[in-house]
Amino acid sequence: EVQLVESGGGLIQxxxxxxxxxxxxGFTFHSYSINWVRQAPGKxxxxxxxxxxxGRTIYYADSVKGRFTIARxxxxxxxxxxxxSLRAEDTAVYYCARDPGDYIDxxxxxxxxxxxx
Amino acid sequence: QSVLTxxxxxxxxxxxxxxxxxxxxxxxxxSNYVSWYQQLPGTAPxxxxxxxxxxxxxxxxxxxxxxxxxSASLGITGLQTGDEADYFCGAWDTSLSGWxxxxxxxxxxx
Numbered sequence: 001e002v003q004l005v006e007s008g009g010g011l012i013q014x015x016x017x018x019x020x021x022x023x024x025x026g027f028t029f030h031s032y033s034i035n036w037v038r039q040a041p042g043k044x045x046x047x048x049x050x051x052x053x054x055g056r057t058i059y060y061a062d063s064v065k066g067r068f069t070i071a072r073x074x075x076x077x078x079x080x081x082x083x084x085s086l087r088a089e090d091t092a093v094y095y096c097a098r099d100p101g102d103y104i105d106x107x108x109x110x111x112x113x114x115x116x117x
Numbered sequence: 118q119s120v121l122t123x124x125x126x127x128x129x130x131x132x133x134x135x136x137x138x139x140x141x142x143x144x145x146x147x148s149n150y151v152s153w154y155q156q157l158p159g160t161a162p163x164x165x166x167x168x169x170x171x172x173x174x175x176x177x178x179x180x181x182x183x184x185x186x187x188s189a190s191l192g193i194t195g196l197q198t199g200d201e202a203d204y205f206c207g208a209w210d211t212s213l214s215g216w217x218x219x220x221x222x223x224x225x226x227x
Contacts, residue, residue, distance in 0.1 A: 035216060044119055045154075045162065045205055047216035059214045095161060103152035103167035104207065104216070110161055 002026040002106050004096050009111030016086050020111060022079040022096035030054075030074040033099040036081045038092035039110075046092070049081065050099070086115045120145065121206050123219035130227050133196050137222045139189045139206035145217050149209040151189040153182055156203045156221075165204075166191065196226050 008020040022034070036048040049070040050059040058070055069082040079096055093110040122140040129135040139151065153166040164173045166182040169189065181192045189206055206219040 037216070044220040045207070045218040047218065050215060061213075061215055102150040102209075103164060104154075104162075105164050105167070105173070107161040107163070 002098070004098065004106060004108030006094060006096055006108045006111035009094065009113045011114045011116065012086055013117050014087060014115055016115075017082070017084045018086060018113060020081040020083065020094055020113070022081075022108060024077045024079065024096075024098075027098075029077040033101070034072065034079050035097045035099050035104060036068075036070060036079075036094060037097050037104075037107075038090075038094045038113075040089075040092040043092075048094075051079070083113070086113075088115050091115050119220040120210060120213075120217035121208065121219035123204075123206060123222045125220070126223045126225065128225040128227055129196055131196050131198065134192065134194045135196060135224065137191045137193075137204050137206075137224070139191070139219050141187050141189075141208060141217070143187060144212035145208040145210040146184065146189055147187045148211055151182070151184050151206055151208045153180075153191045154205045154207060156205065158202070162205060193224070198226050200224060201226050 003025045005023045012018050033052045035050045048061050048064050051070045055072050067085045072079045091114050093112050095110045096108045097104045098106040127135050150168045154162040155165050156162045165180050169184045170182045179194045203221045205221045210217045
């Protein structure tokens with residue numbers, strides 16, 4: 001069974017940092033690209049970052065470029081998102097999402113990040 | 118503001134058919150595959166359709182999709198109360214080098 005389990009969310013003050021993790025199981029992790037996608041309360045989906053299966057290709061949305069860093073450890077079947085300089089508008093549920101090439105075929109259950117003083 | 122444009126809401130009676138539109142541009146829908154996602158309340162999105170019109174594994178044939186130029190659409194026939202959810206379209210955007218999504222359409226089965 002394919003599983004993507006996000007963790008690391010919580011309440012953080014504006015300007016703070018947080019590191020999200022995504023633990024993968026049930027599939028050949030190193031064969032898939034992975035994305036981070038977030039959803040603000042009551043809002044739509046916003047793509048944040050992409051990392052290729054090897055980790056050599058990385059893309060970021062303009063909204064997080066320079067603040068967020070995506071990384072993966074294929075030996076540990078894990079993905080991370082380092083988030084710095086957090087703002088109130090970064091409050092959202094953060095999903096890691098598997099990418100076989102032309103679509104996102106599986107989403108984790110998400111982890112909630114709340115940026116507030 | 119989402120890159121792909123969807124109607125905020127649609128509604129229809131049980132057993133009826135509904136169509137949800139998704140409008141984009143030459144850098145996303147027109148040049149890359151479109152996928153559709155269903156998000157039931159309080160859950161993560163789930164893929165319904167990929168590669169423009171291919172149903173994902175386990176998805177009922179009541180769900181169908183098509184694409185023409187810079188627009189795509191999702192059709193659902195034989196509506197059931199369990200279909201009440203938010204529906205999102207998505208596509209890779211070649212200019213942005215990233216995924217873009219519609220703002221989502223809330224389906225109400227009256």
